[in-house]
Structures are given as C-alpha cells and as structure tokens.
Amino acid sequence: MSAPPEPQVLRHPLVRLARVAVRHPVVVPVGAVVIAVLIGAVIIAAAGLDPLTAYAAVLSGAFDPDTLDYTVSVWAFICGMALVAAIPLRMGEFNLGGNGQLVLGGLAAAVVAGQSGLPPLLAVPVAILAAAVLAGAFGAISAPLATRFGIPIIISTLLLSPVAVAVVSYLLRFQIGEKGAAVAQTDRFPESARMWALGDLSYTNVGLIIVILLMVAYWLVDSRTAVGFELRVVGANRRFGAYGGVRVGRLALGAMAASGAVAGIVGAIITLSAPYRLTDGALLSPGYTFAGLAAALLAGGRPALIPVTAVLFTVLQVGGAAMERSADVPRQLSDVLQGVVIVVLALRTVVDNRRSGEKGAR
Amino acid sequence: MQILELSFVAAVLLAATPVLFASLAGALSAQVGVFNIALEGQMLWGAFSAVAASYYTGSAWAGVFTAIVSTAVFSLALAVGAARWKADPIVIAIGSNLFALGITGFLMRVLFDVSGSFSPRGLQGLEKMRWLEGIPVIGPIFAGQTPLVPLALVLIVAVGLWLKFSPRGLRLRGVGEHPEAASSLGINVSGYQFWVTIAAGALCGIAGAQLSLGNVTVFTENMTAGRGWIAVAAVMLVAGRPLWLPVACLGFGAAEALGFRLQGVGAPQQLTDAAPYAITLLVLVATRIRFPARRASISTESTP
Numbered sequence: 001m002s003a004p005p006e007p008q009v010l011r012h013p014l015v016r017l018a019r020v021a022v023r024h025p026v027v028v029p030v031g032a033v034v035i036a037v038l039i040g041a042v043i044i045a046a047a048g049l050d051p052l053t054a055y056a057a058v059l060s061g062a063f064d065p066d067t068l069d070y071t072v073s074v075w076a077f078i079c080g081m082a083l084v085a086a087i088p089l090r091m092g093e094f095n096l097g098g099n100g101q102l103v104l105g106g107l108a109a110a111v112v113a114g115q116s117g118l119p120p121l122l123a124v125p126v127a128i129l130a131a132a133v134l135a136g137a138f139g140a141i142s143a144p145l146a147t148r149f150g151i152p153i154i155i156s157t158l159l160l161s162p163v164a165v166a167v168v169s170y171l172l173r174f175q176i177g178e179k180g181a182a183v184a185q186t187d188r189f190p191e192s193a194r195m196w197a198l199g200d201l202s203y204t205n206v207g208l209i210i211v212i213l214l215m216v217a218y219w220l221v222d223s224r225t226a227v228g229f230e231l232r233v234v235g236a237n238r239r240f241g242a243y244g245g246v247r248v249g250r251l252a253l254g255a256m257a258a259s260g261a262v263a264g265i266v267g268a269i270i271t272l273s274a275p276y277r278l279t280d281g282a283l284l285s286p287g288y289t290f291a292g293l294a295a296a297l298l299a300g301g302r303p304a305l306i307p308v309t310a311v312l313f314t315v316l317q318v319g320g321a322a323m324e325r326s327a328d329v330p331r332q333l334s335d336v337l338q339g340v341v342i343v344v345l346a347l348r349t350v351v352d353n354r355r356s357g358e359k360g361a362r
Numbered sequence: 363m364q365i366l367e368l369s370f371v372a373a374v375l376l377a378a379t380p381v382l383f384a385s386l387a388g389a390l391s392a393q394v395g396v397f398n399i400a401l402e403g404q405m406l407w408g409a410f411s412a413v414a415a416s417y418y419t420g421s422a423w424a425g426v427f428t429a430i431v432s433t434a435v436f437s438l439a440l441a442v443g444a445a446r447w448k449a450d451p452i453v454i455a456i457g458s459n460l461f462a463l464g465i466t467g468f469l470m471r472v473l474f475d476v477s478g479s480f481s482p483r484g485l486q487g488l489e490k491m492r493w494l495e496g497i498p499v500i501g502p503i504f505a506g507q508t509p510l511v512p513l514a515l516v517l518i519v520a521v522g523l524w525l526k527f528s529p530r531g532l533r534l535r536g537v538g539e540h541p542e543a544a545s546s547l548g549i550n551v552s553g554y555q556f557w558v559t560i561a562a563g564a565l566c567g568i569a570g571a572q573l574s575l576g577n578v579t580v581f582t583e584n585m586t587a588g589r590g591w592i593a594v595a596a597v598m599l600v601a602g603r604p605l606w607l608p609v610a611c612l613g614f615g616a617a618e619a620l621g622f623r624l625q626g627v628g629a630p631q632q633l634t635d636a637a638p639y640a641i642t643l644l645v646l647v648a649t650r651i652r653f654p655a656r657r658a659s660i661s662t663e664s665t666p
Contacts, residue, residue: 043465047472094452149650154399154452155598158591159643166636174630210458290460297453330471335464342457343439346449 007310028297028348029305033312036340043336044329050223054329061322062315071274073203075314080191080266081292082265082299083211084304085220087259090155091251092235093146097157100164101139101260105131105267107168110186111176113271114191120192124272127193128210131268132261138164139260140253147249153256165284172280175282184280196271205271214262216242219303231255235301264287287335291317294338297345313338366501367389375503375511376577378608378615380405380586382514383569384593386521387562392602394537398410400440400455401461401589403556404563406432408570410466413581414473420487422575426510436462437563445555448557459590467583479582487579488572508576510568517610518581522605532560538602566590569611588639593643599649610645617641 001265037311041051062071095101112118112127116228149361171177173184196206222228230251234241242248255327266288291313298312320334384401391398408429416425443449467477475481488508495505504512525531536544537554543594545551573589576582592614600606621634 043468047468065434094456096456132463145643145647149647151598151646151650155595155646156643158588159595159646160637163636163643164587166632167543170630259606292455294460297456330468330477332464332467332471335460336468337464339457339459339461339464342460343443343454344457346453346457347439347447348444348449 017214028345029300031297032344032348035344036337039340040333042335044333047329049327049329054285054327054333055322057323057327057329058319059326061326062319064322067318069201071314071318072208073205074288074318075310076204076208077266077270077286077288078291078295078314078317079215079310080211080262080269081288081305082295082310083292084259084263084266084289084297085216085230085296086301086303086306087218087262088252088255089296090231090235091255092238092254093252094154095139095142095157095256095259096154096293097139097142097161097164097260098263098292099284100134100161101263102158102267102270102283102289102309103168104138104164105135105264106271106278106283107267108134108160108170108264109268109271110189113189114176114186117161123190123193124195124206127272128268131264133264135267136257136261139263143249143253143256153252163240169280172278172354177280185242185282186278189272189276193272194276195269202274205269205273207273210265210269214265215303215306218266220309227251229253235253252344286317290335290338294342299340348361365441365469368499370623372503372506373619373622374405374615376507376615377516377618379406379507379511379516379609380569381589381593381614382562382607382611383510383565383572384519384590385596385611386518387565387569387605388434388513388593388597389536389600389602389604389607390521390558390565391562392554392597393415393535393538395541396440396555396559396560397451398440398455398559399459399591399594400437401562401566401569402439402586402588402592403455403459404433404566405573405590405593406466406584406586407436407462408567409574409602410469410570411567412571413485413574414469414576416486417480417482419542420484420486420518423486423558425575426488426571429571433567433570434560434564437560437566441556441563442561445552445559463584466581470581470583477583481580485579486575504627508572509647510576511544512573513568514572518604518607522603525604541585568637569593592638592642593625599642599646614638614642615644 008103037055041055044051044054055182061067064071066245081102084098084101087096108130109127112130113123118126138160141160142153145151146153146158149312169184177184177187178187198208222231230241233244234246234248234251238248266284270283292310295306295309295313298309316337318332318336323329324331325332363558365588387404388398388401411432412425412429414421414423414425415428419425436458440451440454443454444451470480471477474482488510490506491504491509493505495501525535525627533544534554536547537549541551569589570586573585573654585617593611596607596614617638621629621637624634625631
C-alpha cells in the first residue's frame with residue numbers, strides 16, 4: 001500500500017518540527033499528566049469549585065517549608081512502592097498485591113522490634129531483614145502459581161493480598177496487639193528499635209537513605225547486569241526471551257521475591273518510624289501501593305525516571321490533603337487524577353500506532 | 363431444619379448474584395480475547411450511579427437503568443482503548459478501577475456531602491418478590507430476593523446457549539479463538555470486541571445496582587471490596603465458558619454466606635473476610651492441577 005501524497009501544508013517546517021517533537025519520548029508521560037490535570041480541572045469546576053484555587057492549594061500544601069520534612073518521607077515511601085511495581089513491570093508482569101506485602105513487612109518488623117532483648121545496633125537491621133524475608137517469600141508465591149498453574153501474577157497477587165491484610169489485622173487485634181486498647185495496635189517500640197534519625201527531622205529518617213540505596217541497586221541491576229537485561233528482554237517479548245535461553249520461571253520467581261521484599265522493607269520503615277507502632281490499617285490508608293504503581297507506570301519501569309514521577313504522586317498525595325483543608329475539594333480527587341494518568345498513558349498507543357504506521361509507509 | 367437450609371441457599375444466591383453478573387461480563391470479554399479486569403471499578407461505578415439515581419428519582423428501577431447506561435458509558439475507555447486502539451487492557455483497567463474508586467468517593471462528598479457511606483432516609487431499594495412466598499422450595503429461596511437474582515441465572519443460561527448455538531455466538535467465539543482467522547472470514551474483529559466490552563460494562567452496571575440496591579440499600583466507599591476480582595478469577599476457573607459460571611460463583615457465595623454464619627457464632631471477622639479470596643485461589647490451583655490450562659485467550663499474555 002503506498003502512502004498518499006502529503007498535502008502542501010504538512011511540509012511546512014513548523015509542522016515538521018511539531019511532528020518530530022510529538023515523537024520525543026518525554027511527550028507521552030508529560031502529555032498524560034497535562035491531560036489528567038485538565039480533566040481534574042473540569043471535574044473540580046463541574047463540582048462548582050475553583051480549579052485554580054484547588055491546584056494552588058495542592059502545590060502550596062505539598063511544598064510548604066514547615067512540612068517539607070513530611071513530604072520527603074512520603075516521597076520515599078512512594079518511591080519504594082514504585083520499585084515494587086516496577087521490578088515485575090520490567091518483565092511485563094503486574095504485582096498488585098503490594099498492600100499485603102506491605103503489611104506483612106510491617107508485621108515482621110513489629111514482631112522483631114517488640115523484642116527488647118536485641119542490642120540497639122542490631123534491632124533495626126534485623127527488623128528490616130525479617131520484613132524483607134517474610135514479604136519477599138509471600139510475593140514469591142505468585143511466581144510458581146503463574147509458571148506452574150497458569151494463574152496470572154496480577155490475579156494471584158490480588159487474591160493473596162486481602163488474605164495477608166486480614167491475617168495481620170487478626171493478629172494485631174487478638175494476638176500481638178496492645179491489650180485493652182480501642183484501636184488494634186502494638187505497644188510503642190523501645191527506643192533501641194526505632195528508625196535512626198537524620199539530624200533533628202521528625203518524619204524523614206534513615207529510611208530515606210535505604211530507599212535511595214534500593215533505587216540505585218535497581219538501576220544498577222537493570223542497566224548493568226545480565227539479570228536486568230533478561231528482565232527487559234522478557235518484558236519486550238516473552239517468547240523471544242524463552243527462545244534465547246532465559247529461564248522465565250526462575251526470573252519471575254526472583255522478580256516477585258525482590259518486589260515483595262522491597263514492599264516489606266517499606267512496610268518496616270513506616271512501622272519503625274513515628275509513631276513507632278504498628279496500627280491496624282495505618283499502612284494502607286495513605287494508598288502508597290497504587291500511588292507507587294502509578295509512578296512506576298508513568299516512568300515505564302525505567303529506574304532513572306521513578307524518582308521524578310514519584311514526586312508528582314507525592315505532590316498529589318500530600319497536597320490532596322491540604323487541598324481538602326483549605327480549598328474544600330475532597331481528597332479523593334487524588335485517586336481520580338492517578339486513574340486518569342494511567343488510562344491516558346495506556347491510550348498512548350494512538351501515538352505509537354501513528355508512528356509505526358508512518359514507518360511502514362516509508 | 364429444612365427452612366434453615368433453604369434460607370442458607372437464599373443467602374448463598376444473594377451473595378453470589380453481583381459476582382454472577384460481573385463474571386458473565388468477564389466471560390464474554392474473554393470469549394472475544396479482551397482480558398477484562400475493569401469489572402471491579404465498573405461494578406463500583408454501577409453501585410454508585412444506581413444509588414444516586416434512585417435517590418434523585420425515588421425509583422429503584424430508574425437506578426438500575428441509570429447504572430446500566432452509565433456503566434456502559436464508563437466502559438467506553440476500555441472498549442475504545444482495547445478494541446479500537448489496541449492499547450493494553452490491563453493498564454486501562456487498573457487506571458479505570460482507581461478512577462472509579464476516586465470519583466465515587468469524590469461525588470459522594472460533592473453531591474451528598476457525606477463520606478464513607480450514603481443511605482439517606484427514603485432511599486428506594488429494589489422490591490423483593492414477596493408474591494412467591496406461598497410456593498414451597500421456590501418461595502423460601504426467591505421470595506426475599508430482587509427480580510435481578512433469577513435474571514442473573516436466566517441471562518447466563520441464555521448467553522451460554524446463544525454463544526453455543528447461534529451464528530453470531532459462533533463468530534463471537536471465533537474472534538477470541540483466532541482473531542486473524544475470524545478477520546479473514548470477514549468478521550469485524552474489533553467491532554465484536556468493542557460491543558462486547560460495552561455490553562460487559564452494562565452487565566457490571568446491573569451487578570453494581572444489585573449490590574447497592576438489592577443486597578443492601580446503601581452505597582459505601584469501595585463497597586465492591588474485591589468482588590470484581592473474584593469474578594475475574596471465576597472467569598479463569600471456567601475458562602470463559604458462561605454455562606459453568608453459576609458453579610464457580612455459587613461457591614464464592616457459599617464462602618461469603620458461611621462467613622456471615624461463622625461470624626454469628628463468634629469467628630473473628632478478619633478471618634471470615636479473607637476466606638472467599640483464599641478459597642477462590644485454592645480452587646483455582648486445584649482445578650489447574652486437575653485440568654491444565656487449555657485456552658490461551660484468557661491469559662494476560664496477548665498474542666497480537
């Protein structure tokens with residue numbers, strides 16, 4: 001099929017420039033965010049509220065110097081949960097069970113931290129390690145379920161997650177929780193088992209450094225090792241990867257274990273930070289799992305972009321609460337915008353198809 | 363004793379009905395090769411729009427109608443994206459599930475100025491079929507149910523037979539089985555995918571309406587609570603064949619109804635809440651050991 005002759009207008013240099021610009025890889029994610037912001041503005045306006053005031057409140061709330069400490073800590077958690085989503089995403093799988101892995105990490109950390117026998121230098125590392133092992137093992141269950149029994153990872157993680165959440169909730173209320181408290185929660189951990197502070201900051205602590213180290217590790221593995229290459233090959237074309245000798249089953253097991261372990265570490269960090277106790281539901285109510293997933297999707301799983309896209313969803317998360325207080329716009333708008341960003345991103349194939357169509361025509 | 367057993371059957375059916383509708387939606391999508399995991403969000407939107415419309419019009423059936431139409435519109439993103447533009451249905455579904463969760467909570471705050479749950483005085487729920495009361499067996503099972511409950515069963519059988527025996531049903535299955543072959547026979551593949559996805563949205567609308575106006579008469583934030591995912595699992599369980607759906611969904615209904623009973627005798631709520639998910643997964647594993655996966659069309663791996 002031959003391409004129809006181009007109309008005169010399309011040969012104009014400016015039009016050509018625009019066409020080249022549209023193909024730049026940054027266009028799609030930025031475009032998705034812009035469209036989401038516009039749709040959000042329409043929704044706010046339709047609700048009879050002022051979009052500009054709302055968005056101004058989001059920004060000023062997120063970057064308020066007094067609470068920047070808190071914003072940075074949320075950024076670290078969202079970066080961590082973005083890693084959780086990004087690792088399996090790299091090989092084309094979805095881990096939607098971040099919630100279950102997160103609370104299991106919190107549980108393991110709380111159990112270890114509750115033992116006052118450990119020396120101060122050991123308590124935190126052991127708690128984090130225990131969280132990583134428990135949550136990693138739990139995440140890894142999904143890999144054999146997919147490779148042996150053909151149950152997609154996205155389904156098994158989603159079905160396993162509420163089970164873990166319920167079990168942790170049960171243990172908190174009836175087994176390890178504070179006796180006689182109205183809220184199901186553990187006692188406050190001893191001084192020795194709290195996350196090490198960074199200076200005199202009250203929210204951000206060594207957890208931030210741990211998350212940054214995890215991101216660096218992911219970047220190194222992704223770009224410099226055979227495993228990272230295999231992940232990306234399988235993600236691009238599973239059959240080609242298998243044909244090329246990649247053991248997909250083992251790779252999936254490793255990816256899911258790593259993904260779960262990171263979720264566990266995030267859960268441990270949150271639990272061992274202020275207010276130094278594990279409370280039923282406290283790990284899940286901020287919605288870090290799906291904010292992280294959105295950040296990972298927006299970054300396309302690319303390690304270098306995750307810190308950037310995580311900023312966006314941190315602003316939405318922290319600023320959303322501020323927007324509710326000062327502009328009276330319900331904070332659920334943050335979820336709405338996250339959803340819109342993801343849908344618009346998925347619909348980018350319109351651009352892709354046009355691109356490949358042009359290539360085919362040449 | 364018999365009354366008690368029949369009332370348990372009724373409870374199982376009640377718990378299973380929203381999942382039945384949603385899983386029929388999922389099974390139809392699977393038959394045309396669209397991996398539809400947007401059921402959860404669509405059901406939630408259906409539940410909300412049903413309650414909102416029933417509140418504004420004072421008629422529960424207007425609520426059901428609104429849920430059907432508005433959820434079909436809601437599913438346009440998936441239908442256009444997956445069928446026409448060949449976008450990844452999984453990513454669209456994840457996004458639209460999040461969107462549904464956010465927008466229902468947002469609208470509840472903006473329109474009704476409440477958060478958490480919305481059950482205003484005088485909100486009309488669907489009428490129960492009280493006129494069946496006198497009939498033995500059928501009475502105790504169906505008299506306390508909305509007409510949507512038997513409709514679910516009838517619809518599933520009708521769709522199952524239609525898929526099996528009608529020419530259009532055959533074409534529809536062909537689209538999922540082998541898109542290229544179907545296309546070369548002159549079947550409009552993306553057209554079938556588009557309209558089936560829209561129909562799936564409408565079915566999820568009914569599922570949501572039954573949940574919020576039939577099972578209870580209230581809308582609560584995230585009230586679907588994973589039922590859409592159970593429906594997706596049920597579709598996998600039956601390998602997309604609708605006629606087997608009642609078996610899978612009634613199993614889920616039994617787990618939920620049994621959970622309520624066990625709570626009544628003092629079992630902790632947390633563990634009975636987890637039971638349906640754990641049982642669904644275990645049954646999925648068990649059937650896969652017995653019958654290894656036969657069809658590729660409902661795996662997440664797309665073969666374009």
